[in-house]
Each structure stands twice: as C-alpha cells, then as structure tokens.
Amino acid sequence: MIKFIFKKKRFYLLIILSVTSAKAQWVKQNAGTDASFRSISAVSTKVVWAGGTKGTILKTTDGGQQWQVLKVDGAETLDFRDIHGVSTDIAYAMSAGDADKGAAKIYKTNDGGKSWRVIFQTTEKGAFFDSFDFWNEKEGILIGDPIDDKPYILRTLDGENWHRIPKEKLPAIKQGEASFASSGTCVNTRSKKLAWINTQSRVFYTKDKGETWQVTETPFKQGETSGIFGLHFYTDKDGIATGGDYKDDKTVSDNVAITHDGGKTWALATHAKPNGLKESSWVLSDKSLLVVGTSGTGISADMGKTWKAVDNEAFHAISCYKNDCWAIGGKGNLAKWKN
Numbered sequence: 001m002i003k004f005i006f007k008k009k010r011f012y013l014l015i016i017l018s019v020t021s022a023k024a025q026w027v028k029q030n031a032g033t034d035a036s037f038r039s040i041s042a043v044s045t046k047v048v049w050a051g052g053t054k055g056t057i058l059k060t061t062d063g064g065q066q067w068q069v070l071k072v073d074g075a076e077t078l079d080f081r082d083i084h085g086v087s088t089d090i091a092y093a094m095s096a097g098d099a100d101k102g103a104a105k106i107y108k109t110n111d112g113g114k115s116w117r118v119i120f121q122t123t124e125k126g127a128f129f130d131s132f133d134f135w136n137e138k139e140g141i142l143i144g145d146p147i148d149d150k151p152y153i154l155r156t157l158d159g160e161n162w163h164r165i166p167k168e169k170l171p172a173i174k175q176g177e178a179s180f181a182s183s184g185t186c187v188n189t190r191s192k193k194l195a196w197i198n199t200q201s202r203v204f205y206t207k208d209k210g211e212t213w214q215v216t217e218t219p220f221k222q223g224e225t226s227g228i229f230g231l232h233f234y235t236d237k238d239g240i241a242t243g244g245d246y247k248d249d250k251t252v253s254d255n256v257a258i259t260h261d262g263g264k265t266w267a268l269a270t271h272a273k274p275n276g277l278k279e280s281s282w283v284l285s286d287k288s289l290l291v292v293g294t295s296g297t298g299i300s301a302d303m304g305k306t307w308k309a310v311d312n313e314a315f316h317a318i319s320c321y322k323n324d325c326w327a328i329g330g331k332g333n334l335a336k337w338k339n
Contacts, residue, residue, distance in 0.1 A: 026297065026313060026327060026335035031058060033069045036330040039094075039184035041085040042321040049091045049113075050328050051080030051184070059113050061088055064326065064336045070113040078103060081130070082184035086137045088112055092119075092159075094142065096181040099127035104144070106132075106162065120154070120162040127152060130179040131186035133195070141210055143187050143197045146173040151197070155210050171204065171215040177222060182246070183279040183317040185230030194236060196263050200227025203241070205263045218266040219257055226253070229293075230317075234283040237262045242291055244277030249294045251276060256291060256304050269304025280318045282325060290337070292318045292327050 031037075037052035050058040055075030059068045072078070072093070081096035089112045097103020099122045106120040106129075126147045134140035138159035144152035150167040177199045179186040189195045197204045201222035204215045218241060220227050226245035233239035241257040255278040256269040272278050276295025283289055289300040296312035313335070315327035325337035 024299065024339045025310060025337075026315075027338045029064050029326075029334045029336055030067065031069075031328075031332035031334040032067055033058070033332050035332060037328040037332070037334070038079075038081050038182060038316040039083045040317045040319045040326055040328045041083050041091070041184075042319040042324065042326060043085040043087060044321050045324045047085060047088050048319070048326055049083050049085035050326075050334070051083035051093050052328075052332075053079045056080070057083070057091075057093060057113055058328075058334070059091075063324065067334070068113070072107060072116045075105075075107070075116070078105065080107075081181045082132050084132065084134050084140070086134070090137065092132070092134070092140070094129050094132050096129050099123050100125045104129050106142070108159070119160050120156075128181070130181040131184050133187040133189045135189045135192060135195075135209065139209070141187055141189065141195050141197075143179050145178050149173050151204060153197070153210065165210050169211065170213055173199075174202075174222070176224065177202070180227070180229050180246075183230045185232065185242075185280050185317065186228075188231040188233050188239070190233050190236055194233075194262075196231050196233060196239065198228040198231050198241060200243075203228075203231070203263050203266070214264075216264055216266070219268045220254060228257075229277070229279040230281065232281045232283065233263075238283075239263060240281045240283065240289065240291075241266060242272075242278040242281045242293070244279075244293065244295070246277055246294070249277035250274075253277075255293070256281070256289075258304055269300075270307060272298040272300070272304070273307040273309040274298060274312055279316050280327075282318050282320045284320070284325075284339075285323050290318065290325065292316070294329075297327070 035052040035056035039051040057070040078095040082094040107116040128145040132142035142154040225247040228243040274296035278291040278293040292315040294314040297310040315329040
C-alpha cells in the first residue's frame with residue numbers, strides 16, 4: 001500500500017511538472033496592425049510601448065488585453081526601430097534610415113501618444129540611427145552608424161536636446177564596423193552612469209554617462225550580416241550579448257555570449273536552441289535566460305550551459321517588467337510570455 005501511494009504521488013508530480021513546463025510559452029496577442037516591429041519597451045506590468053514601420057506605435061495600459069494603434073503624423077514612411085517608454089504619458093521613439101533622406105529622427109510624446117514632437121533630426125550624410133536607451137526620464141544615449149572613423153553617439157541630459165559626443169572622446173572604429181538596427185537593444189544603460197554599446201564584434205562601455213569610453217573584443221566575429229545584435233545587462237556586472245547571421249538565420253552559429261565583469265571580458269555560451277539568430281534577450285527573476293530571434297525562442301535555466309527550444313516563432317525584440325514579458329516581430333507578430 002505504501003509503495004502504491006508513493007508511485008501515485010510520483011505520477012501526480014510528473015504530471016504537474018509536465019503541465020508547468022508546457023505553460024512556459026508565448027501567447028499571441030492582437031496587435032491590430034500588420035506593421036512590422038523591432039522595438040518594444042515594458043514600463044510596468046500594465047504599460048508597454050512598441051515601435052514599428054509606417055510610423056506606427058503600439059501601446060497597452062492593461063497588460064496587453066487591448067492595444068492601441070497610434071499613427072505619428074508626418075511619419076508615415078518612417079520605421080521606428082527603437083522606443084523607450086517612461087510612463088503612461090511619456091515615451092521616445094527613434095526612426096532608423098538614411099539621414100539625408102529625412103529618416104533619422106527622434107520623437108517624444110508627453111500626452112500618451114496623442115501627439116508627437118520631433119525633438120532631434122539630422123540630415124548629415126552617412127548618419128543612420130540604430131538604437132537608444134535611457135538612464136532615466138530625461139537622460140539618454142543613442143548609437144548610429146559610424147562617421148569619420150568614430151562611433152556616432154548622441155546624448156541628451158534634459159530629454160529634449162541631443163548632442164553628438166565629441167569624436168576625440170571615442171575609440172576608433174574598425175573598417176566595416178557598425179551596429180545592427182534590429183531589436184532596439186544595441187545600447188543598454190544601468191544605474192546612474194553605466195552604458196554599453198555593441199558593434200558586430202566589440203562592446204564599448206562608459207562608467208560616466210559617456211564622458212570616457214573603453215572598448216573590448218568579444219568572441220563574436222565581425223561580418224556584414226553577422227555578429228552581435230543586442231545586449232542585456234541584468235546587473236551592473238552581468239550581461240548577455242545575442243547574435244548570429246540574419247541572412248543565414250537558421251544555421252548553427254555562436255549566438256550567445258556572457259560577461260560577469262561589466263563587459264570587460266566575454267565568453268561564449270552553448271549555442272542557444274533553436275539554432276540560429278538570436279536578436280534580443282532577458283534574464284527573468286528566477287535567473288532563467290530567455291532569448292528570441294527569427295530562428296525562434298530558447299530558454300536556459302543555467303545561464304547558457306544547456307538550452308530548451310520553446311518554439312520557432314520569429315521575434316525581433318523582447319522587453320520585460322519583472323516576469324511580465326512581451327516579444328514582437330514582423331507583420332504585427334506580438335505575444336506575451338506565459339510561465
């Protein structure tokens with residue numbers, strides 16, 4: 001009798017574990033638009049912003065039960081490759097494209113997306129915005145394609161005025177080195193003054209809000225279509241770099257690297273599953289590492305040593321507030337993480 005009860009309890013336990021594992025998945029949400037998206041920003045468990053093509057902004061204030069489709073006047077041809085939500089009312093949106101064709105702009109809303117102002121734009125030939133991030137409501141930093149053999153880095157300290165960090169303060173760029181405007185995660189800020197910026201194979205970092213910079217090599221190799229696609233630092237010392245090759249996005253390749261010393265050194269993790277390109281990542285409160293890309297979603301319970309493939313759904317970007325996570329991709333592909 002005791003033996004039978006023991007087996008029965010084990011049987012029930014296995015069922016519970018199986019059901020729990022099965023629930024760790026993306027649950028599709030209705031974006032209400034066929035625009036494509038490469039940026040998402042979770043402000044809280046309720047408020048999330050996303051930026052996409054055709055001047056489209058998405059916003060939810062109820063945790064994704066309903067999404068508002070916002071159109072920015074005069075931005076119908078622009079692609080918002082990055083977005084940063086501050087609150088229900090305040091958000092910044094960055095358009096990526098050739099500056100000399102009018103596509104390099106930063107917008108801001110103070111009224112929940114009802115109206116948007118251009119707070120910065122440039123027509124400088126060669127300028128192309130890739131990603132931005134903010135330390136707080138008013139202080140932010142942006143990376144664009146390099147100009148004159150130096151990184152093109154903009155900074156604002158008041159949430160309105162943006163200025164290029166002087167070239168003499170920055171390390172030189174290698175031939176062909178740049179960032180990918182793919183997931184809105186090429187820039188990552190933390191604490192009061194820390195920031196990291198990735199190119200295909202290197203990470204630039206500052207400890208004083210952009211006044212001084214250091215640069216370090218990573219195990220990723222620089223390529224025209226391959227390398228690092230995004231960064232996520234979950235402490236001031238611990239961070240994740242995700243990448244691959246967007247033209248060969250399903251082939252086995254180095255797609256995750258990890259640092260534990262603030263970005264000074266990086267080590268490759270085991271290839272994340274499913275194989276292929278990983279563009280964005282997040283570390284959940286239970287220390288699970290979640291990565292997304294056009295090859296699908298993978299999760300690791302041991303920080304990249306072993307992986308479980310969640311699905312083959314193509315997402316470009318992920319953003320979480322605590323354990324509430326959202327992912328977004330092409331043609332309005334939007335989902336919320338259910339664990």
